[in-house]
Amino acid sequence: MNERILVIEDEDKISSLVKAYLEKEGFNVVIANTGEKGLSLLKKGFDLLILDLMLPDIDGEEICEVLRKDSDIPIIMLTAKSDEEDRIKGLGIGADDYVVKPFSPKELVARVKALLRRSRPKKSVLSFNKGDLIIDTERFEVKKSGRVLNLTQTEFKLLQCLSERPGQVFSRLQLVNLILGYDFEGYDRTIDAHVKNIRHKIEDNPRKPVYIKTVYGIGYKFIGIRDED
Numbered sequence: 001m002n003e004r005i006l007v008i009e010d011e012d013k014i015s016s017l018v019k020a021y022l023e024k025e026g027f028n029v030v031i032a033n034t035g036e037k038g039l040s041l042l043k044k045g046f047d048l049l050i051l052d053l054m055l056p057d058i059d060g061e062e063i064c065e066v067l068r069k070d071s072d073i074p075i076i077m078l079t080a081k082s083d084e085e086d087r088i089k090g091l092g093i094g095a096d097d098y099v100v101k102p103f104s105p106k107e108l109v110a111r112v113k114a115l116l117r118r119s120r121p122k123k124s125v126l127s128f129n130k131g132d133l134i135i136d137t138e139r140f141e142v143k144k145s146g147r148v149l150n151l152t153q154t155e156f157k158l159l160q161c162l163s164e165r166p167g168q169v170f171s172r173l174q175l176v177n178l179i180l181g182y183d184f185e186g187y188d189r190t191i192d193a194h195v196k197n198i199r200h201k202i203e204d205n206p207r208k209p210v211y212i213k214t215v216y217g218i219g220y221k222f223i224g225i226r227d228e229d
């Protein structure tokens, strides 16, 4: 797979250290020591960008802003400024993560891996319980025992959200926010109604659910068992 990483950093000591550590992990690493060189190299296509905030020509924030107009490449910002405001600003302009100098190269490698994991396109077809439940997020289709189900858009989103993170407990309020896009208390009970409807469609016995489990006092979690690919 050899993912390609671009490092835009003007301090040779830092960029060569980062390069060495990342190459040891099997990544392809290219270094640019100015913002301008970095921006032109980026056109060649990279899987992740490590971007220094303080560069001699264009500063990192500006590069980030320019990039974000037409690219969703994962960006880790390297910054010497450690106060909170700058960190938040760094993320506000579209960096996905930041590391404050001086940093441990091992930590940076761990962040790179985590970010790449998060940014990989999610599989569009999820299969659970030996093919009993199949969720196709590209076709917005759910199959139960081979039969296509009729789910409303909200039901589909709710099922997708839960099933993409099996075992994770979601509060009702969290689900309202994720699915309906607002988070007023009082609406959280509507989630119960949607779950009830979904259970009637996907569970053999809605009273003994094998997919969506109620976590008393909190919310719900998905307990279906993902089939091996």
Ligand code: CA
Pocket (backbone or CB within 6 Å): 009, 010, 011, 052, 053, 054, 055
């Ligand atoms: Ca610098």
